[in-house]
Structures are given as structure tokens and as C-alpha cells.
Amino acid sequence: MNRYWSKQVAALSPYTPGEQPRDQHYIKLNTNENPYPPSLAVATAIAGYEPDQLRRYPDPQSTDLIEALAGYHDLDRSQVFVGNGSDEVLAHAFQAFFRQQDPILFPDISYSFYPAYCGLYQIEYRQPALDKEFCINLQDYATTNGGIIIPNPNAPTGIALSAGEIRQLLADNAESVVIIDEAYVDFGAESVIGLVSEFPNLLVVQTFSKSRSLAGLRLGYALGQEHLIEALQRIKNSFNSYPVNQLTNAIALASLADEQYFQQCREKVMATRKRLAGDLQNLGFEVFPSTSNFLFVRHQSEAAENLYRKLKSSGILVRYFNATRLDNCLRISVGTDEECDALVSALGEILP
Amino acid sequence: MNRYWSKQVAALSPYTPGEQPRDQHYIKLNTNENPYPPSLAVATAIAGYEPDQLRRYPDPQSTDLIEALAGYHDLDRSQVFVGNGSDEVLAHAFQAFFRQQDPILFPDISYSFYPAYCGLYQIEYRQPALDKEFCINLQDYATTNGGIIIPNPNAPTGIALSAGEIRQLLADNAESVVIIDEAYVDFGAESVIGLVSEFPNLLVVQTFSKSRSLAGLRLGYALGQEHLIEALQRIKNSFNSYPVNQLTNAIALASLADEQYFQQCREKVMATRKRLAGDLQNLGFEVFPSTSNFLFVRHQSEAAENLYRKLKSSGILVRYFNATRLDNCLRISVGTDEECDALVSALGEILP
Numbered sequence: 001m002n003r004y005w006s007k008q009v010a011a012l013s014p015y016t017p018g019e020q021p022r023d024q025h026y027i028k029l030n031t032n033e034n035p036y037p038p039s040l041a042v043a044t045a046i047a048g049y050e051p052d053q054l055r056r057y058p059d060p061q062s063t064d065l066i067e068a069l070a071g072y073h074d075l076d077r078s079q080v081f082v083g084n085g086s087d088e089v090l091a092h093a094f095q096a097f098f099r100q101q102d103p104i105l106f107p108d109i110s111y112s113f114y115p116a117y118c119g120l121y122q123i124e125y126r127q128p129a130l131d132k133e134f135c136i137n138l139q140d141y142a143t144t145n146g147g148i149i150i151p152n153p154n155a156p157t158g159i160a161l162s163a164g165e166i167r168q169l170l171a172d173n174a175e176s177v178v179i180i181d182e183a184y185v186d187f188g189a190e191s192v193i194g195l196v197s198e199f200p201n202l203l204v205v206q207t208f209s210k211s212r213s214l215a216g217l218r219l220g221y222a223l224g225q226e227h228l229i230e231a232l233q234r235i236k237n238s239f240n241s242y243p244v245n246q247l248t249n250a251i252a253l254a255s256l257a258d259e260q261y262f263q264q265c266r267e268k269v270m271a272t273r274k275r276l277a278g279d280l281q282n283l284g285f286e287v288f289p290s291t292s293n294f295l296f297v298r299h300q301s302e303a304a305e306n307l308y309r310k311l312k313s314s315g316i317l318v319r320y321f322n323a324t325r326l327d328n329c330l331r332i333s334v335g336t337d338e339e340c341d342a343l344v345s346a347l348g349e350i351l352p
Numbered sequence: 353m354n355r356y357w358s359k360q361v362a363a364l365s366p367y368t369p370g371e372q373p374r375d376q377h378y379i380k381l382n383t384n385e386n387p388y389p390p391s392l393a394v395a396t397a398i399a400g401y402e403p404d405q406l407r408r409y410p411d412p413q414s415t416d417l418i419e420a421l422a423g424y425h426d427l428d429r430s431q432v433f434v435g436n437g438s439d440e441v442l443a444h445a446f447q448a449f450f451r452q453q454d455p456i457l458f459p460d461i462s463y464s465f466y467p468a469y470c471g472l473y474q475i476e477y478r479q480p481a482l483d484k485e486f487c488i489n490l491q492d493y494a495t496t497n498g499g500i501i502i503p504n505p506n507a508p509t510g511i512a513l514s515a516g517e518i519r520q521l522l523a524d525n526a527e528s529v530v531i532i533d534e535a536y537v538d539f540g541a542e543s544v545i546g547l548v549s550e551f552p553n554l555l556v557v558q559t560f561s562k563s564r565s566l567a568g569l570r571l572g573y574a575l576g577q578e579h580l581i582e583a584l585q586r587i588k589n590s591f592n593s594y595p596v597n598q599l600t601n602a603i604a605l606a607s608l609a610d611e612q613y614f615q616q617c618r619e620k621v622m623a624t625r626k627r628l629a630g631d632l633q634n635l636g637f638e639v640f641p642s643t644s645n646f647l648f649v650r651h652q653s654e655a656a657e658n659l660y661r662k663l664k665s666s667g668i669l670v671r672y673f674n675a676t677r678l679d680n681c682l683r684i685s686v687g688t689d690e691e692c693d694a695l696v697s698a699l700g701e702i703l704p
Contacts (some may be wrong), residue, residue, distance in 0.1 A: 015593055228356060
């Protein structure tokens with residue numbers, strides 16, 4: 001604690017992103033990046049971008065992009081909010097909706113940024129425990145609360161709720177905003193965007209980072225009824241008028257227009273995931289049912305931390321969480337078939 | 353107020369950016385954008401950017417860019433923080449340093465985003481009045497406070513304090529963080545970056561938006577001693593791990609490396625400013641002494657709002673503030689010589 005810091009700064013528990021080492025080349029299966037490049041339309045958008053435009057401020061309303069996203073998801077433009085990565089969108093949403101009297105709820109095993117947001121905005125929270133199979137028990141959420149946020153599929157487990165289960169959650173919590181964080185939804189889970197018009201308490205958050213291979217671009221968005229989007233805009237316009245820069249805007253539009261490639265990449269990742277899951281099971285791993293672009297696994301005998309370290313020595317990065325209940329598990333991003341084969345081969349040598 | 357909003361959302365007074373009309377082509381002298389394109393090195397960086405990199409998350413520490421900025425300003429890398437525009441950097445700084453017991457201080461006429469940040473973080477503030485000539489009276493700041501922020505040169509007046517005056521302000525307020533917002537400093541005012549090592553309470557904020565012609569890129573940064581930068585990092589890592597996207601990083605590095613072009617653009621803007629100031633004085637305007645890329649002016653007889661409207665009808669945008677003490681003034685960004693000539697010519701026809 002420094003005498004110049006505001007009181008809350010010292011109390012923060014900042015998020016720790018997955019390592020992005022710069023010392024050597026790794027097979028990176030640790031941060032859920034897409035193994036395939038972004039759409040060729042992205043390359044075209046970059047090549048065709050006129051640099052002189054950069055001297056102008058962006059459109060503060062990101063009108064073109066918001067209209068394109070509204071069209072893509074069959075919503076009204078008043079139901080779309082964009083930001084500098086879904087992390088920023090989530091941060092604004094926590095501040096906009098979650099400073100209520102009662103604690104908010106999210107699973108004890110979940111995206112580890114949520115507690116960091118709570119620290120930033122001094123929001124109380126409770127974390128109902130996942131069951132032994134790492135599943136969410138929805139009855140834990142049938143209690144007074146100041147809001148709910150659930151990643152669907154959950155991270156780092158990869159396990160999804162059905163749209164029907166989320167519908168029930170929304171109905172049971174009509175007085176609370178329920179945020180469904182669909183960062184990984186494009187790899188096989190059911191989106192609840194279709195419920196936006198029905199539920200005034202639903203905010204869906206998505207990102208271009210995973211299924212659109214644009215983690216380096218930082219573009220996320222939220223979908224919800226107009227009164228929720230208006231609250232996000234009020235926060236954003238008190239924080240940064242122009243969070244989405246001009247090039248990001250142009251690139252996101254290009255990516256969104258290439259539906260065929262988007263579908264191809266999703267399919268390839270899901271096919272590789274299936275193959276990798278089988279290979280890992282053959283190596284003695286318990287593989288939890290994933291509808292995301294990663295697998296959450298636990299080996300029957302070998303400690304996860306050892307495996308993480310030995311894989312790193314072999315030039316392969318996976319994510320190890322040094323945290324209660326997670327410390328015997330690994331989260332492995334689905335790479336290309338070749339990358340996954342290299343992983344399986346390395347594990348074959350490491351395991352007894 | 354909506355039942356789903358947190359209490360503070362309804363109370364916010366969001367910032368209103370200058371208009372960016374999309375309906376027709378204007379000579380835009382309303383948002384202090386640079387009239388010259390960014391460095392050719394920027395175009396080269398964009399053309400040479402490999403789109404496949406976008407599938408990876410950026411370096412969360414922005415190591416390369418922070419090292420380059422540290423080198424450029426002759427500071428240590430631990431003294432540099434980067435963000436998604438100086439608006440984001442300022443927002444984090446308000447949260448990091450300004451939630452103290454006493455109200456913070458900034459001029460009554462100043463960057464109109466500051467009160468919006470105070471609303472966002474529930475920070476109390478007082479606004480000592482500029483004098484009749486729109487100058488800051490530093491004695492107003494020799495009082496108990498929870499922090500001070502001053503744009504230097506001030507906006508929308510364009511009037512600067514000297515580095516010696518700011519040194520005194522820092523010495524008189526050793527217990528408070530003093531933020532000097534140098535968004536416009538490259539057009540003739542004295543930077544206080546040289547005081548960073550001496551004053552543990554000084555944070556300097558700069559931007560690539562104006563002097564580097566990169567408003568559309570959104571890159572801002574803060575310079576200060578390590579304990580201040582650490583507080584900003586703690587906030588940032590509780591908000592968004594990767595605020596600076598990969599392309600922005602590459603473009604900013606390119607811009608920073610082209611010192612010659614940077615100096616040329618500054619000089620051209622300052623030369624045009626001098627010429628424009630003379631022309632406006634000849635048309636009956638009082639022109640306040642500017643060290644920024646805009647002029648703050650007041651006509652001896654014609655109402656500012658009328659001038660704003662008539663200029664807009666003529667296809668020229670300037671900034672009119674419908675606010676106490678400002679409602680007889682206009683802020684005019686310095687464009688190219690040709691754009692400024694067009695403005696002077698239009699004013700010649702409008703004025704009696």
C-alpha cells in the first residue's frame with residue numbers, strides 16, 4: 001500500500017492471464033486461442049485500410065459494427081453494445097448491474113476474472129460450488145442475489161448448461177440481471193441469444209477472440225434489451241468515448257461477413273477436440289464433456305503440475321491452475337490436428 | 353432509472369464527444385484531429401502486418417511498446433503505463449489515485465470528461481474558477497485536496513502553465529497525486545516529463561491522438577514513478593488484461609520511430625496556428641494565447657452559437673460549448689493552411 005493509492009487499490013486481486021512466453025517457440029495450448037488464422041477477409045480489410053483515416057477519431061457509436069452484429073444475430077441495433085474485448089464489456093456490465101444490496105452469484109470454478117471485477121467495483125459475491133463432476137447445480141442459484149454471471153460453456157471446465165436450463169434460471173431470477181458469458185459458445189453449446197427478446201434481465205456476452213481467431217484484436221460485445229444496453233453505454237461514455245478503434249472496427253466487419261470460413265473453423269476445432277479427447281482417454285485421462293475449444297482433463301495417476309512442467313520442457317504449453325479443486329486438472333486448448341498429435345506424443349513419453 | 357441498473361448508473365453524466373457527422377463531407381475543425389496523415393512508417397507497419405498474428409492474445413504487458421516509450425522519454429520501463437486511448441488511462445488514474453477523503457481539484461473550464469470520471473467512481477470534486485482571461489490561478493490549488501488534475505495546455509482554452517509553475521504546484525501538494533494531462537503539449541507548451549524522477553506525486557498523461565495523427569488508433573500512456581504505475585497496472589489487470597491490441601501496438605511503435613515526421617507535423621500545425629490567429633484577429637476575434645492544436649476565440653460582436661451554426665451550414669465544423677462562461681466562445685482546431693483559409697473566407701462572408 002502506497003500513500004498515493006486510493007484505498008481500494010491495495011485490496012485488488014488482479015487477474016493473471018495465461019503465460020505468453022517470449023523466450024522460445026512453444027506449441028501454445030494454454031490460452032484457448034484458435035489454431036486457424038482469421039478469415040482471408042481480415043487480411044483484405046487490413047491491406048485495403050487507408051492509413052490516413054487513423055488521424056480521425058472513430059465513430060463513438062461504432063454504428064456500422066453494431067448494425068452488422070444486430071443483423072447477424074437478428075436483433076435490433078439498440079440491443080447491441082461493443083467494447084475493447086469481452087473483458088471490458090464484462091467490466092462495464094459488473095459496474096452497471098451488479099452493485100446491488102445482495103451478493104452476486106457465480107460458480108466457485110469459473111472465469112477467474114469475475115472476482116477481480118468484484119474487487120474493482122466492491123461488489124460482494126458468493127460462489128456456489130460445482131458438484132464433483134464440475135457441473136453447475138442450478139438450485140444453488142434459487143436464492144436472493146444481486147445478479148448472476150455464468151460462463152456457458154463454463155471455463156475452465158468446458159461443460160455447458162442447456163438453453164432450457166438457462167431459461168429456467170432467467171425465469172427464477174426475474175429481479176436480477178443474469179449475464180451469460182458465451183465466450184466459448186460457438187464450439188457446440190446452445191446460445192441463448194434467442195431469449196433476449198423474452199427476458200428483460202438477460203445479457204449475453206460474446207467475443208471475436210476464440211471462434212473468429214481474433215484474440216489479438218480485442219473485440220467483444222453484449223446483447224440484451226435496450227434498457228440494459230443503455231446502462232452499458234452510460235458507463236462507457238463515462239469511461240472512454242471511443243473504445244473500439246478504427247482498424248478493429250474494419251477487421252471485425254470483415255470477419256463477420258465471412259460466415260463460411262467461420263463455420264469451417266468451428267467444425268475443424270470440434271472434430272479435433274473429439275479426436276484429442278479419445279487420445280487423452282487412452283492415455284489414462286478423465287476428460288470432462290466439453291463444448292468449448294479446450295478440454296478439461298484429470299489424469300488417473302500423474303500430478304497435473306508435473307505434467308504441466310514436463311510438457312513445458314518439451315515445448316508445449318497447457319494451462320495449470322494452482323487453485324483449490326483445480327490443482328489436479330489441466331486445461332488444454334484444442335490446436336490443429338498436428339499440434340494435438342504432438343501433445344499426445346509428448347504425453348506418451350512423459351507418462352509411465 | 354431502470355430496476356436492473358446499479359444505483360450509480362442513473363446518476364452518471366456521460367461525456368459528449370464532438371460531433372462526427374456522417375451525413376456529408378465537412379471541413380472538420382471541431383475535434384482537434386491532426387490535419388496531416390500519420391507517418392508513412394504507419395502505412396508500412398499496416399502493410400507488413402501478418403494477419404495470422406491476430407489469432408494470438410497480445411502481450412498483456414505491452415513490453416515492446418513500453419520499452420520504446422521509456423527509451424523515447426528517457427525513463428525506466430517501470431515508469432510507463434499504456435492504455436486504449438488516454439481516456440482509458442485517465443479513467444484508471446482517477447480510480448487509482450482519486451478516491452480519497454477530500455475532494456479533488458480541477459479548473460471549472462477544462463476537459464469535460466473529468467466530471468464524468470468523478471461520477472463513474474463517485475469522487476468528490478471542486479472546480480476553482482479560471483480568471484477572466486481564462487488562466488489558472490495556482491493559489492486556488494494551495495488547499496487540502498484529494499488530488500489535482502490539470503490539462504497543460506488547458507482545454508478548451510489552449511493556455512498553458514510553465515514547467516516552473518507546475519513544479520511549484522507539485523511541491524505544494526506533496527501528499528496528493530497531481531496529474532498533468534499533456535494531450536496537447538507537443539504544440540508548444542513545456543512538458544513536465546523531466547520532473548517525474550523528482551516528484552513521487554506526479555503522473556503525466558500523453559496521447560498519440562493529436563501530435564501523432566492517430567486519434568483513430570486509441571493509444572494513450574502515463575508516465576510516473578513506479579509506485580504510481582503499479583497502481584495503474586493493478587487497476588488495469590482487474591479490468592482488462594489486454595487493453596492494447598496487437599495492431600495498435602505495431603502502429604504505435606512505427607509512429608514513435610519516425611521522429612523527423614513527428615517534428616515536421618508539429619511545426620506545420622504551429623505555423624498555421626500563428627497565421628490563423630492573425631487572420632481571426634483581423635476579423636474581430638479575441639484569440640487566447642494557444643500552445644495547442646486549436647484556438648479558443650471570442651468575437652467582439654457576433655454570438656458564438658450563430659457563428660457555429662452558420663459555419664456548419666457552410667460545411668465547416670467548429671466546436672461550440674453550450675455551457676456557462678463558454679457560450680460566447682468557439683474552439684477551432686488548426687487544420688491545413690487550406691482548411692484554415694476556407695474558414696477565414698467563410699467567416700468573412702458571415703460576419704457583418
